[in-house]
Amino acid sequence: MSKVPAFLLALFTGTLSVAVSAAPIAVSTTGQLALAPDVAVGPKGEIAILWLAKGNPDTPEAKAAAAERAKSGHSHRSSMNLYVAVSKDGGASFSAPVRVNREDDEVWGFAVSRPRVAWGRTGTLHVAYPANEMQAKLGKSVLTARYTRSTDGGATFEAPRRLSTVTDSDLSSVIHGGFASVAAFGTMGVAPNGNVHVLWIDTRDMKGGSDNGSVYGVVSRDDGVTFGPEERLAAGDVCPCCQINVAFDAKSRPLLASRQVTAGNLRSSSVGRADSAGHFTTRVSTGGTPWHLDGCPLKPTAMAVQGTHIYTAAHNGADTPPGVMLSASNDGGKTFATPYAAHPGAQVSDAPAFAAIGQRVLVAWHAKTDGPRRVFYRTLDADGSALGAPVELATGEGSTQTPALAARPDGRAQIAWQQGDLIYTTALEVK
Amino acid sequence: MKRREFTAAAVAATIGTLPATRALAQAAGAAMPAVIPPVSADSLRKLLGAQRGKVVVLNLWATWCAPCLREIPDLVRLEQELAPRGVVLIGVSMDEPDDGERVAAFHAKYFPAFNTRLRSERELDAIASVVDPAWNEVLPTTYILAPDGRVVRRVQGTKTHDEFRALIEAALEPATTR
Numbered sequence: 001m002s003k004v005p006a007f008l009l010a011l012f013t014g015t016l017s018v019a020v021s022a023a024p025i026a027v028s029t030t031g032q033l034a035l036a037p038d039v040a041v042g043p044k045g046e047i048a049i050l051w052l053a054k055g056n057p058d059t060p061e062a063k064a065a066a067a068e069r070a071k072s073g074h075s076h077r078s079s080m081n082l083y084v085a086v087s088k089d090g091g092a093s094f095s096a097p098v099r100v101n102r103e104d105d106e107v108w109g110f111a112v113s114r115p116r117v118a119w120g121r122t123g124t125l126h127v128a129y130p131a132n133e134m135q136a137k138l139g140k141s142v143l144t145a146r147y148t149r150s151t152d153g154g155a156t157f158e159a160p161r162r163l164s165t166v167t168d169s170d171l172s173s174v175i176h177g178g179f180a181s182v183a184a185f186g187t188m189g190v191a192p193n194g195n196v197h198v199l200w201i202d203t204r205d206m207k208g209g210s211d212n213g214s215v216y217g218v219v220s221r222d223d224g225v226t227f228g229p230e231e232r233l234a235a236g237d238v239c240p241c242c243q244i245n246v247a248f249d250a251k252s253r254p255l256l257a258s259r260q261v262t263a264g265n266l267r268s269s270s271v272g273r274a275d276s277a278g279h280f281t282t283r284v285s286t287g288g289t290p291w292h293l294d295g296c297p298l299k300p301t302a303m304a305v306q307g308t309h310i311y312t313a314a315h316n317g318a319d320t321p322p323g324v325m326l327s328a329s330n331d332g333g334k335t336f337a338t339p340y341a342a343h344p345g346a347q348v349s350d351a352p353a354f355a356a357i358g359q360r361v362l363v364a365w366h367a368k369t370d371g372p373r374r375v376f377y378r379t380l381d382a383d384g385s386a387l388g389a390p391v392e393l394a395t396g397e398g399s400t401q402t403p404a405l406a407a408r409p410d411g412r413a414q415i416a417w418q419q420g421d422l423i424y425t426t427a428l429e430v431k
Numbered sequence: 432m433k434r435r436e437f438t439a440a441a442v443a444a445t446i447g448t449l450p451a452t453r454a455l456a457q458a459a460g461a462a463m464p465a466v467i468p469p470v471s472a473d474s475l476r477k478l479l480g481a482q483r484g485k486v487v488v489l490n491l492w493a494t495w496c497a498p499c500l501r502e503i504p505d506l507v508r509l510e511q512e513l514a515p516r517g518v519v520l521i522g523v524s525m526d527e528p529d530d531g532e533r534v535a536a537f538h539a540k541y542f543p544a545f546n547t548r549l550r551s552e553r554e555l556d557a558i559a560s561v562v563d564p565a566w567n568e569v570l571p572t573t574y575i576l577a578p579d580g581r582v583v584r585r586v587q588g589t590k591t592h593d594e595f596r597a598l599i600e601a602a603l604e605p606a607t608t609r
Contacts, residue, residue: 033553211497295498295588296570315567317587322567347565368564373556399554421553 020394020426027085027094027416028053028423034083036111037416037423041406042119047087048154049094049416050117050127051423052080052109079105082115082129086154091414091427100148100157106131108143108184111351111402111418112243112298116188120196120223125150127157128198130184133166140172140180145200145216147188149224163218165230169204179203183216185243185300191252196220198227199246199256205236212261213240215280234258234280239267243300249273250307255333256280257303257312266290269301269314271333286327288339289318304354304361308332311361311384313342313352323349324365328384343367343376343390355405355413357430360387362413364403372399375417379430395419395426467535470523470548475561478521478548479580485517486602487576488595489562492547493525494537498589499571505592506573507544509599517578518599522547525555525570575602 028034033054040048081104083097101107108130109115115129131146145164148157164183172180186200199217206213215234218227234256238244242259249255253274260270260283268290272283291297301314310329316339319325323346325339342365343349349367361384364377375393378386393400396419403417408427416425470478479487490506492499503522510520526534528551538547550558559566562574562582575584575598583602586595 293569293588295572296496298568298570317567317569321565348567350567368556 020428022091022426024395024419024424024426025091025094026422026424027051027097028083028421029097030422033421034423035418036109036114036402037404037418037425038114038117039404039406039414039416039425040117040119040125041408041414042123042125043121043409044123045090045409046119046123046153047091047094047406047408047414047425048084048117048119048125049086049423049425050082050084050100050115051416051418052107052115053083053097054080079132080107080109081105082107082127084117084125084127084150084154086125088153090408090410091425094425095154098154098156100127101129101131101146102159108132112241112300113185114243114402114404116186118188118190118196120190121194122223123153124223125154126188126190126196126224128163128186128188130186130200131160131162133162135166135168135180137168138170138172138180140170142166142180143182143184145183145186145198147198147224147227161227163198163227163230164200164202164216167204169206171203171206182213182240185213185241187244187246189246189248189254191248191254192250193252194221194223195252196224196227197246197254199233199244201238201240201244202232203240205232210236211240212236213238215244215256215258219278231278233274233278234272234283237261239297241296241298242267245301245303247303247305247310249305249332254278255303255305255310256283257301258283259297259299259301259314260285262290264292265294266292267297269312269316269327271303271310271312271329271336273333284329284333284336286312286314286329286336286339288316288325288327291316291318293317299350300352302352302354302363304356306356306361306382309382309384310336311354311356311363311380312336313354313363313365315350315352321346321348323367324352326363326380326384326386328380330383337384340386342378345369346390349376351402353403353405355407355430357407357411357413360430362405362428362430364393364405364415366401366403373401375400375403375415377403377415377428393417395424466531467524467538467547467549469528469531469551470558471551472557472561475523475548475558479561479576482519482521482576483580484578485519486513486578486599487574488518488520488599489574489576490520490522490547491525491559491570491572492522493570494534495526496570500541502571502573502589502591502595503542503545505590505595507542509592509595510546511544512596513599513603516603518603520546523558524549525558526550528553575599577602
């Protein structure tokens with residue numbers, strides 16, 4: 001069955017509330033596999049697209065590195081580099097890719113543990129990502145949470161800093177294929193007061209018995225110049241491979257979206273607002289059928305906050321068919337409405353992302369209908385109810401996946417996605 | 432607390448079975464492959480097609496997926512028990528396609544008797560779509576294919592030897608009563 005272009009579909013269904021406002025632009029380098037995009041829009045409308053890029057595995061250097069990794073056998077190292085492209089003309093054009101990390105292939109990540117990018121209030125560009133390191137005492141691989149920033153609009157980046165503590169914990173026989181410890185699947189956000197929050201899922205509390213992670217994090221109150229002490233923010237009940245997300249209320253209090261694991265190995269998306277100490281001691285399920293799984297879901301929980309409204313989206317394998325479920329709270333996170341399917345009729349849907357724009361919320365995801373995986377989106381009203389049917393992103397043929405969204409100051413949304421081996425971006429009109 | 436103890440015990444039990452599995456394979460003269468054979472969507476389709484008449488247990492796993500590693504020894508044992516009745520185990524590692532040497536080393540060290548391939552497709556989904564266009568990228572995922580090639584069960588998350596055995600026996604029944 002041939003594909004119906006998105007704009008024709010919208011004309012027939014009369015549900016066009018979002019439209020691509022410009023031709024998509026490829027920002028990554030041709031010939032290099034790029035994946036896991038993130039997007040951020042700054043206060044002046046600056047746009048940053050961040051992505052992972054896999055080096056060429058056939059170079060002598062890459063082969064030597066692969067041989068070195070093979071010696072450790074049981075290992076989950078991935079060897080990526082991190083790039084950013086910036087637009088200062090509202091997305092009409094983007095800079096050439098700038099490498100963010102200093103050490104070759106140091107970045108660990110993939111579509112469901114994507115590095116994060118955010119603009120500060122005064123134009124600082126913040127980047128957080130998981131990185132490969134060796135724990136010298138143990139002689140084993142670990143994953144650490146790293147941070148760097150650019151104070152010249154993304155042209156150059158400071159030397160990356162490790163934010164997580166490397167302990168003597170050695171769970172290499174239990175977790176993530178041989179890492180002694182892991183700080184990954186994280187998130188970053190800049191609160192309205194300018195504080196930079198970096199959070200990640202940490203294995204140090206597993207202690208060889210539990211499969212679940214804890215959330216640790218740090219806060220910078222000086223635009224990333226320094227970070228406060230590392231703290232445990234949620235203890236021992238977080239799905240260790242389900243990326244977390246942070247957002248903020250108007251008072252700059254962080255909210256955490258995670259997949260919480262409860263008795264019986266039930267995994268449910270949940271949202272918690274930080275208490276006065278900054279800890280997420282109480283979290284509320286976003287509803288739906290708890291997912292019983294003794295496995296790796298690899299399913300993030302996306303979240304957006306607008307006033308007292310909280311919007312969440314996450315794949316739930318317990319639903320039939322499995323797919324992205326949307327839920328909303330209109331009382332600041334005390335309760336959540338019954339979730340509903342983002343994409344009824346899709347064979348499967350996953351990888352949701354949000355942008356809250358005025359009284360509207362845009363949600364995007366990828367789904368399979370009758371062909372390859374494609375990016376879709378739809379608009380939600382302030383209360384979280386759907387305003388229109390899913391619309392397929394109008395772009396080239398083939399697979400499109402892992403969308404990222406950010407609100408623009410002009411009322412549009414910036415979307416980035418992987419298409420084939422490249423990262424593309426464009427602006428979407430939200431009406 | 433009980434769950435923690437259970438999980439620790441399960442992990443310990445799994446790790447404890449690894450040398451036994453290796454010894455079993457060595458005793459049986461199983462080859463220790465230097466490389467894991469790559470598998471594309473097309474070659475997986477052909478591989479499965481060549482197994483018609485048998486019950487195929489197709490296991491998607493990865494070296495980084497701890498729950499996957501817990502169940503592989505049980506699946507290998509089940510294949511040894513049920514091979515005379517026409518059961519074939521085929522693994523597909525969902526590790527990175529260019530990570531073959533590391534996956535091979537891991538395989539040789541822990542699961543040498545596990546009949547597995549390594550995906551050569553960049554997209555995880557391309558491999559799974561051969562049997563399941565609606566795969567949701569959860570690992571482990573195990574498909575049980577009837578002798579006529581139909582997928583009769585999709586199993587997600589770790590299952591025990593006995594749970595798998597019951598599912599495979601159910602798939603064998605139509606064949607033995609035909």
